[in-house]
Amino acid sequence: MTINDPIYGEHYIDGVLAELLQSKAVQRLQKIHQGGASFLVNPKWNVTRYEHSVGVMILVKMLGGSVEEQIAALLHDVSHTAFSHIVDHVLEEQDEDYHEQIFMNVIEASDIPSILQRYGYDYRMIEKWEQWTLLEQPLPNLCADRIDYTLRDLYTYGMISKQEVCSFLEDVTVHNGQICLQSVQAAEWFTEAYYKETIEFFLHPLNSYGYYILTEVLKEALQRNILHLSDFSTDDETVLHLLRNCGDCEIDKMLSSLHSKVVLEESDTEYDICYKGGKERLIDPLIYINDMMQRASVASPFVKQCNEKAKKQLKQNVYVKIKSV
Template sequence: MSAQHIVISDPLYGQTTVNEPALIDLIESAAVQRLKEISMGGIVALLGVSPPTTRFIHSVGAMLLIRYLGGSVEEQAAALLHDVSHTSLSHVIDYVFDQVSTQDFHDIEKERYVLTTDIPSICMRHGIRFPDVLDERKYRLLEQPAPRLCADRVDYTLRDLVPLGIASNEEAVSMLTKLVVVDGRMAFADADTAAKFGAVYMACSSASWLHPRNLGLYEICGAALLLAFEKKLIDRNDIWGTDKDLWRKLVRVADDDAGVAALVAELIGGADFERVPESQADLIARAKIRWIDPDVLTDAGVAPLTSLSPAYRDMVDQYRCDNREVLFLRRRERHLAPA
């Protein structure tokens, strides 16, 4: 029997009591609970070199953000489910299946995976439209085409500020309070806050998704998994458990294959990387370039920040110039202690 209410304490959104049966049942579902063992950072979180934030914390956070902004129960449910099909080690799987630039393997597999879980029956029991609730594009607070603001991007950015050492929680909450909803979409109430958010968004990306060490570890882990797949040491059934399940399986199969063993040894040994010119590189890394162009509420309506602030437009242009979907790395002598 489900609880009659759940009290959630979150550093961004404070204490929230959830008493809607549909949301309680989804939070308590096996499929959503699995996300407690799936990290946002994948292999770099597992190795202890990036924040240990889980997809469960982020998914509940996206739900709370939509709730804070007055979104419907169905849109809150969609937020809870938006990452439910993330595989073990999260976006590492995109490196296996050559989808790095879009990082959408979990979206492609979403409906197929969810049909194997308890989610459809929960949705049907509570009158939540299924499979419509899986289509994030139907929910304007939850998802927007890049580079617009949406609950997904706002929550994971504000949540990472403290562990990445970019800003304080007080600063994160201050930005949160300046969000408004216009025609069903998010915007900031003023350009200064929008510019601050844009700057920390790109700083977070540089410190995590585009960090040379992280890119190198993703490539190596992806190569190890791909080799294990090709040699049928691992199959697709293995990627729908937890991060630790897949990692343990990869370490085990390394005993049977020298190629996998060499790559796993590099991961465990704390490989580190730096960006270099192409002529000096010993690893080519693929990346998804993330940037944001927040909408701002003005007297004339809503406008993207790049149209209002030449300084911010120049910052974005420089960031995009400095970062490409293919980056060149070289192994460093320094080693990090494995987790």
């Protein structure tokens, strides 16, 4: 089958990857939005976990990753619940890793093990994440997961151009199993793009508002037994349907405040919502030039400055005053 991806273009896949792509477990991700509540407050913020998962698989393939690592890439987010990381806030999971905690349970309850077995693969290979060095790396390194969600979100939301994406991808290479860049310019561009994603988008007042309100809605629904934890294993659409048809006036009122016309103002003195800063997400790509590997922050004062600024910004809370709903 042929996939035409807006970021990476046309790619052909077959065999185990094509069958996994069509599995119920992977198809469910089409109804789970990457940005949690984002699509409820801005319909254009609509990238799904499915689009991202397919993109990461393609990027791993482009970088020379094995079929096994492409499988891991396609499946790495398969355990995400409805509204993605919103559930971490609802359950007060400080490390934002609930989907990782339930990953193998979700895999084992799905059609994935039987598909993999037909092609001679043991599904338990997936959880050995340390072997998938292209797919996942700890910050501040680059990895296919981190590159894809940054490029995909920013391109889809009009914050970077297709030409910028293509130029950057031409600069990406792999050395000793590690994704790195071949120029200081590419490292500077991606560093700036990454902070557009993690600060300007993730911590956008409207995004912070959406996260806060939906978290409160879901906490309330769980407390009143309108929802149960198992409902989050469905998808955004299903959970929203349950909420909108529960007949609870308070839930209905809170849900109706999630829309794109809400008027907000950032104010740390007079505010309705304090959205606490999340993970310290600092990036410092490796650059491989003239047989020498070094951090971008060593080669570029610009990257060093970006990181120092981001470190301060990511620690700060977002204070939002609701002017009109």
